[in-house]
Amino acid sequence: MTLVIKNGYVYDPLTGINGEQKDIFIKEGKIVEETSEKDAKVIDVEGKTVMPGGVDLHSHIAGSKINIGRLLRPEDHRKDVVRRGKNTRGGVGYSCPSTFITGYRYAEMGYTSVMEAAMPPIGARHVHEELNDIPIIDKAAFT
């Protein structure tokens, strides 16, 4: 499928594009110069930022330590509650977000990949079970 992302302010440090209003063409999963395809899907993002997906190389989003953090902070959770949506799960945010909210919020901030940086081998299964419950973004873990 071909995709045109129109009218956004584009940022791309690699090619030195700094907030220029440009159209981005995507063909078969890759960014291309331009496309003349008539049936391309067009998304108008006037007034919005277009940037490469953020990668968080060092986070603590899954496993026993963050889960003890969640367990310890019931009073924090009340400061930031998230209702169930039509297609989204509910949960809590603030200092130690629940797994579903972790995925939604990273996606909202423009991240596409997040690494969990502390997976003790004996707790690996726990880390992976939580990663499975983090939606939208790509995830991995370091030991």
Next chain:
Amino acid sequence: MQHTDIVCPFCGCLCDDLEVTIKDGHIESVKNACTISQSKFMNHHENRITVSTINGKETELEKTVEKAVEILASARRPLIYGLSSTECGAISKAVEIAEYTGGVLDNTSSVCHGPTILALQQVGESKTMLGEVKNRADLVIFWGSNPTEAHLRHIVRYSVTPKGMYIREGKKDRKIVVVDVRETRTAKMADKFLKIDHNKDFELLLALRALVRGEKLEAKEIAGLPIEEIKKLAEEMEKAKFGVVFFGLGLTQSDGRHMNIDAAVGLVSELNRKTKFVLTPMRGHYNVSGANTVTTWQTGYPYAVDFSTGYPRYNPGEFTAIDVLSREEADAALIIASDPGATFPKDAAKHLAQIPVITLDQKHTPTTMLSEVVIPVATAGIEAEGTAYRMDGVPLKLSKIIDPIEGVYSDREVLDMILTGLKEAKQ
């Protein structure tokens, strides 16, 4: 066929070294298991529910699930309860059903180690893993817990007899102390047994903490023990290289409850100024720790979660199963892998018998008898795989070693059918 390294789905020890022999689709023998585990594996097929029922009448599964969906979809405040004796995939589905129906979600920790969690939320906890205990602990204190009768192989695998990296001689290198209100079988094998007065744990823990701190006490006797004995124990605790307190319901469910654990954490924290000391709750059901763990990562809270506002809220004492039932608030219930009909106080059980109840279980129980809808399920760890969390938080894989009866599915699969039905009903 021989299976090795099988995890036992009975108590919080989750022993992971069982050897199970299968012949013609039946379990022929189980090696390394304790007597309770032996009985669970060898008798898992007895007293089984084989067909799903509505009001005691045999009904095909599809229709039974439809009825369950109808009950939950029309309920204004459904209670979803149990979960400690099943695998984490099922727990995850139960959380989603509770959220979808705007119900109340609770697990059995509200009647066992719930107070432990409340104390942890107040003052933290000095935790450890059982392997550390095996390798390092030279002073092991069982306080209000009785592993000889409840966690049988805890003693030989982790806390009393095993030889460890720094505990070369096993039991000879360890000192075992039991603090309890009666002389249990664990007390009989201990090096020291302190029989204390009922509901006086809090006072004793505070006295020990004061002594470790170097305070002078004027009292001659605390909790029925002469002060000299208490001083001796405090000294032994300070002298230990690595001490551990394994506490049970004797501490969490006697007077003081979470304040008892608060005091125990205070004592352990005081001891950590002088040596290394930790404490670990003796979790009963094999995956009650998993029920807390999964519910926490999905909602932020370990038990007593209310979804009526669309987002999770936490309040033990208000959203705990006994309270929701005793107040006659729940108008339907979904019970998974537990038996509140037999174990809950009268008012709560009475209300449970008056509302439509859907129960998922392997065997006939007082709860299945009062349920409108009963759906038989596979036994996790024998007929269905999944994950369970050990009492110290270590995740282990439960195996499927034999097939369930034809037409019987796992807790997770049945809960998924109900959830799918609820979503379809709305469209």
